[in-house]
Amino acid sequence: MRRTFEDARSWSAAGTELFLGTVAGWDEERYLAPCGLPGWTRKHLVAHVAANADxxxxxxxxxxxxxxxxxxxxKEQRDADIEAGATRPAGELSAWLRESAARLAAGAAALNAQQWNADVVTAQGRTVPATEIVWLRAREVCVHAVDLAAGVSFADLPTGFLTALADDVAGKxxxxxxxxxxxxATDTGDRWELPGDGAPNAASGPLAxxxxxxxxxxxxxxxxxxxPAPTLPAWL
Known part of the structure; x- marks a missing residue:
């Protein structure tokens, strides 16, 4: 694993700042524009990220x-919360996003070393140490900052985060x-192999x-x- 707990904490903080900064000051019109995820407006995505913090x-x-x-x-409650959040006025939705992020950060800051090593269970049913929480949040805010379709690209994300993300997704x-x-990755020399059907397809390009x-x-x-690189099935 090419990431540490401190790496993930740093990326979580930076990604949260990037996401919140991107949506800062948005009015109803900008919030109601489509995001990069099929069938969702930016309101849906912001509600999803706020609900994820909670x-x-x-x-x-x-x-x-x-x-x-x-x-x-x-899962039904999760989906319902996102749909309800997508109907909130812009100011109310922005407040939920900021306040949920602040609550998560404050709660995490209060954990001691023993608590960080306690086992918890993710939404996918994986049992992981609590230290994994900051990686899950880093992944959430960084990738979805791109999904806002508001000018942020994968090239704007930290190189270390991109490497860790590629490791994580390739493993899954x-x-x-x-x-x-x-x-x-032609710019870093990193390499990943996805075992699967048929003869391997080779593809290369920048890490982003x-x-x-x-x-x-x-x-x-x-x-x-x-x-074109072969189409991959859904990641999550």
């Missing part, structure tokens, strides 16, 4: 108290069905493009023969 706050509370506190009561994709792909491709976002990555 959900990760549940895991922080779990680590702090030892009382089992799942991220979400159910390696355990799921999909095409076999060998990826090389590799990370975008692995995350299922728009990219300009091509195979070595100039054809």
């Amino acid at each position: 959900a990760l706050g549940n895991l922080v509370r779990w680590a702090a108290t030892g009382e089992r506190t799942p991220m979400y009561a159910s 994709r390696g355990a799921a069905p999909g095409p076999a792909v060998v990826l090389t 493009e590799v990370a975008a491709y692995l995350a299922g976002r728009p990219h300009h990555l091509t195979a070595t023969d100039g054809s």
Whole structure:
């Protein structure tokens, strides 16, 4: 694993600042524009990120108290909260985004070393140490800052974060069905292999493009023969 707890904390803070700064001052018109995720407005995405802060706050509370506190009561409740959030006025939605981020940061700052090592369970059902909470938040705010479709690209994200993201996603994709792909980041020399169906497809490009491709976002990555890189199934 090429990331540390302190790395993830730094990326979480930077990504939160980037996300909040991008939406700062938006009015109803800008909030109601489509985001980069199919079928969602920017309001949907901001509600999702705000709800994620509250959900990760549940895991922080779990680590702090030892009382089992799942991220979400159910997938249905999670989806309903996002839909309800997408109907909030711009000012109210902005306040939820800022306040939920501040609550999460304050709760995390209060954890001691023993609490950070407590086991919690993610929304995907993985049992992980609480230290993983900051990586989950870093991933959330950084990737979704790009998904806002407001001028932020993967190239604007920290290089270390992009490498860690590629490691993370490649690891998950390696355990799921999909095409076999060998990826090389031309600017860093890093390489990832996705075992899968058929002969491996080789593709290379800047790290930012590799990370975008692995995350299922728009990219300009091509195979070595100039054809488009093979389509990957959904990441999460």
